[in-house]
Amino acid sequence: xxxxxxxxxxxxxxxxATAGTVLGAATPASAAExxxxxxxxxxxxxTPAQPADLVAASYTRYSTGAGGNWQAYISVxxxxxxxxxxxxxxxxxxxxxxxxxxIAVATAVLDKVDRGLLTLDQRVEVxxxxxxxxxxxxxxxxxxxPSSVTLGHVLANLLTVSDDTAVRxxxxxAPAAEINSILVAKGFPNTQVEPVANPNRFFLGTSTPRETHxxxxxxxxxxxxxxxxxxxxxxxxxxxxxxxxxxxxxMSSEERARIATKAGWFADARHEAGIIFDRSGAAVLTYALFxxxxxxxxxxxxxxxxxxxxxxxxxxxxxxVDQLTGAGTAYRVAPRxxxxxx
Numbered sequence: 121x122x123x124x125x126x127x128x129x130x131x132x133x134x135x136x137a138t139a140g141t142v143l144g145a146a147t148p149a150s151a152a153e154x155x156x157x158x159x160x161x162x163x164x165x166x167t168p169a170q171p172a173d174l175v176a177a178s179y180t181r182y183s184t185g186a187g188g189n190w191q192a193y194i195s196v197x198x199x200x201x202x203x204x205x206x207x208x209x210x211x212x213x214x215x216x217x218x219x220x221x222x223i224a225v226a227t228a229v230l231d232k233v234d235r236g237l238l239t240l241d242q243r244v245e246v247x248x249x250x251x252x253x254x255x256x257x258x259x260x261x262x263x264x265x266p267s268s269v270t271l272g273h274v275l276a277n278l279l280t281v282s283d284d285t286a287v288r289x290x291x292x293x294a295p296a297a298e299i300n301s302i303l304v305a306k307g308f309p310n311t312q313v314e315p316v317a318n319p320n321r322f323f324l325g326t327s328t329p330r331e332t333h334x335x336x337x338x339x340x341x342x343x344x345x346x347x348x349x350x351x352x353x354x355x356x357x358x359x360x361x362x363x364x365x366x367x368x369x370x371m372s373s374e375e376r377a378r379i380a381t382k383a384g385w386f387a388d389a390r391h392e393a394g395i396i397f398d399r400s401g402a403a404v405l406t407y408a409l410f411x412x413x414x415x416x417x418x419x420x421x422x423x424x425x426x427x428x429x430x431x432x433x434x435x436x437x438x439x440x441v442d443q444l445t446g447a448g449t450a451y452r453v454a455p456r457x458x459x460x461x462x
Contacts, residue, residue: 168196172206174440175405178433179207186429188413191215193329197404197447214310215410217327218384219282220391224311224327224335225290226275228299230349238293240272250288257283279356279382288321296322306344308335332393332408340395340403341448354380354451357394365422366392367434375438377453388417390426396438401453402446405437
């Protein structure tokens with residue numbers, strides 16, 4: 121039996137943390153049941169149980185302060201066994217994932233690359249009709265159509281600046297039905313795009329916090345894509361130009377490089393999911409944070425309550441796990457060399 125402790129339950133119990141498997145159900149084990157699970161103030165130990173409690177406390181504090189509705193799943197890696205689940209808050213609720221599901225779309229496209237059906241250097245036609253007017257990203261800004269770009273360029277824009285036209289360009293090479301079929305085959309039946317009349321177009325669809333978390337865990341475990349595609353996808357999500365308003369906002373450039381993240385925003389929803397890596401590049405914390413119903417639904421900037429909450433959580437998550445060793449493959453970041461032109 122799985123014990124599900126949500127944020128509201130946590131308000132009565134203090135902190136919430138359960139032990140679980142990488143891709144399976146959590147094993148009952150509350151923070152109070154773990155010997156020595158409550159650290160002294162300011163102490164960040166090298167075993168995962170206490171950091172998981174700290175992560176849970178930060179999540180409870182800042183999600184409660186932001187108000188609205190939250191659904192989340194967060195785990196801390198344990199090299200000696202399955203990860204410790206720090207937060208499970210309505211983790212199996214299927215909801216609109218918005219641009220967080222661009223990770224799933226990219227996964228389907230890269231799966232076709234891995235099977236030799238597509239290549240990153242093949243070109244995709246960008247017509248005026250396919251550009252989303254006023255959408256997020258850069259394709260709607262250049263005003264020069266028709267043109268063509270490589271598929272690699274499409275994915276880079278999809279996952280860094282969250283380009284909406286890039287979604288339609290992905291649909292040209294991976295129709296909605298095929299994307300959904302690929303995701304089901306990989307074990308993600310709730311992470312699905314929503315087809316429309318045009319088979320090459322779709323809304324970004326749904327997921328659950330647990331499935332989004334598990335997709336990211338499978339990615340770093342090397343079971344989702346080839347090593348080359350895995351490194352490519354993580355490189356985009358960790359890039360300096362990727363989303364910085366949430367988890368990564370108040371971090372140094374070195375700290376930001378340790379986090380792969382993707383945000384999604386539409387209507388009153390403000391979501392974010394990603395991975396924190398240890399200093400060697402191994403995954404140490406995986407999070408899926410979905411929020412809606414807060415005030416200021418028309419604010420898509422850094423001052424939205426849910427975005428501010430995630431910005432407060434981020435440094436605390438990183439500090440909590442900073443002394444831990446991650447699990448699995450180390451994905452090192454290539455040194456960045458700023459340029460002044462020339």
